Every structure is written in structure tokens, then in C-alpha cells.
Amino acid sequence: MINTKVLKFSKRIAIILLVAAFSIVGIVACGNTEDISGSGNGSFTQIPETPVPEKTGPLTTDLPSFGLDYKTDISTKNPETPTTEDFPENTKYEIYAPFITPKGNYLIVSYLDTNSLNDMWKKHITRAGSNDNIRWVIRDGDNRKTNPKDGNYYYFNKNADIVHSGNYANGIKLKEFVGGVIVKYNQDWTGTVSDVWTIGGLYKTVLNKDSNNSAGRQGYGKYNNKNLNEFMRAAHNREEGDLSIMLMNVGYASVDDRYNFMFSYEFGVDEYYSFLKTDNNYRKDASYFIGKNPSSYYDTKLNAKINHSGNLNSYNFRFIMTEAENWWLTLVP
Structure with a gap:
């Protein structure tokens, strides 16, 4: 029971x-x-559960390769600022600029996209693609030092102006940055004419040759230095307000690097400008360059194409890499 x-x-x-x-x-x-x-x-x-996102690895900041097949557009879309993609296709050029991005040598940009061109030149001289505080400077013509900062050299300040540093004309701004432009290499060390477009910086000469400039600064000729006179193009009597395009010519790699281009660390200093009085607009007026088709000025108006690195026995001008100094970023009047 x-x-x-x-x-x-x-x-x-x-x-x-x-x-x-x-x-x-x-x-x-x-x-x-x-x-x-x-x-x-x-x-x-x-309400479904939200999955936890996977962590991504660190970004690479290796030096860009010098391959010739990578194309990119550095523009970042901003609804308030037009970018390269907003401009007509027939205004775009493919330019060689290997130090701007972490990878890729060829960038596509419109000559109408002045904001991107300005940014590209500044990123180029600061080697933005490497993100290592190593940037380009220009070694002066008489500098034979192992460390370029032991002698005379030219650096780019915060505004990308070119300023001399050394035992003469120290801290004097020589060329004022106006804007980025598209330009073609003239020729390499063999004399071969190039068909490669690249990024250049349009600069305005700050000093006169002999007389004081509008700010009362003495002429560059009064420093009695042949290297400074060469860099300022005294031979053509370059004066305050004269325009020129500065660019890095990779065809003028240093002698030891010509057969090992992957590891080149010195490059030629080119300067192109107009000096004929019949082309006075191209000497003084930046609007003839900024936002203009480079084909309109490169072949016909830039009648002086100077390579400051063509003869190292006379002048030692070169683009070289060195660690940045904080005081370079100050604005020199």
C-alpha cells in the first residue's frame, strides 16, 4: 500500500x-x-546580440616600393571640399610620387584639384608614407659632411617654405611655397629626356639679388657665397617675386645608387622657370600655374630647366633624408 x-x-x-x-x-x-x-x-x-568585432593588426609603415604598377588616389571624399574624383577625367594626370603613401608610386590627380596638389607636395617632402620623422632636405652646394646638419643645407618649414641653415644666411627664408603643381622631369643623369609626370612645388623668390627686398632684407648676392648664388640663380638675375618650380629628379640618384635604385637615398634637385621678358606673366603670376594644365606651361614657358645636381664636382646639391628638427616647423618671416 x-x-x-x-x-x-x-x-x-x-x-x-x-x-x-x-x-x-x-x-x-x-x-x-x-x-x-x-x-x-x-x-x-x-533584439539580437551584437557580435564583438575582431581586432585588426597594426598598420604597416614600410617605405614604399619603387614598383611601377600601383595606382591610387590620395583624395579623401569630403562633401564640402571637391576632390579629384569630382573633376573631369580629361583633367587628370598619373604622376610618379613614391614617398606620399605607404605603398604605391603612381597617383592620379586632377590639375584642377589644387587642395590635393598642395597636400601632395607637403606629404612628399615630409615622406608622409613612411611616418618615421625622416624627411627630405636639400644639401647645400658646399656641404661634403657625412651628417648634412653639420654643414649648410636648406630645410622646409611648417608652410613648406625653403629656409637656409648653416654658417651664412642662417635662418633666412629664400623661397616661399605657393602651391603644388604637376610637372615633368626634364632629363636624367644620362641626358635622356623623361616622359614621366611628377609632383612639384611652385615657389616665389623672396630676396632680390643685390638690393634689399620689400621687407628690408639684404640681397642674396651680398652674402658673397657662390653656392647660394647658384641656388638662387644669380646667373639669370632672379629677383623678389620671380616664380620657379622645385622638384626632386629621381633620375639623378647618387653615383653609388644608380645601379641599386631600390635603396637610393639621394636624388637630384631640379628647378624650372621662365626668364624671358616676353613671358613675364609666367615669371610673376602664380595663376598661370595653379590649377592650370601642365601641358600649357611645361614645354613652352619653362624655358630654363636647371639641374642643380648635374655636376657634383662643382656643386653638391642633393635631396637627402635626415631626421626632422622641431624648429624647422616654425614659420620664418
């Missing part, structure tokens, strides 16, 4: 277990739902 007390106890245990089971289900359900109806009537909609 079944014990009635045991039976009653078993029924109580079963009821307790059922109540507990329903309570757990209710708690779990409330924990995974949220009332998003806005009615406050207890109507619930299930």
Missing part, C-alpha cells in the same frame, strides 16, 4: 520544481528582450 504522506510530499516537490522552472524561463526571457514599442503595454521585440 502506498504511503499517503510520501505521496503528498512528492506532489509538493513536483509543484515547487515546476514553479522554479517557469521562474528561470521568465528571467532569461526578460534579460534578452527590450520594450521598444513605446506603448508601455508590455509588447516585446527580440
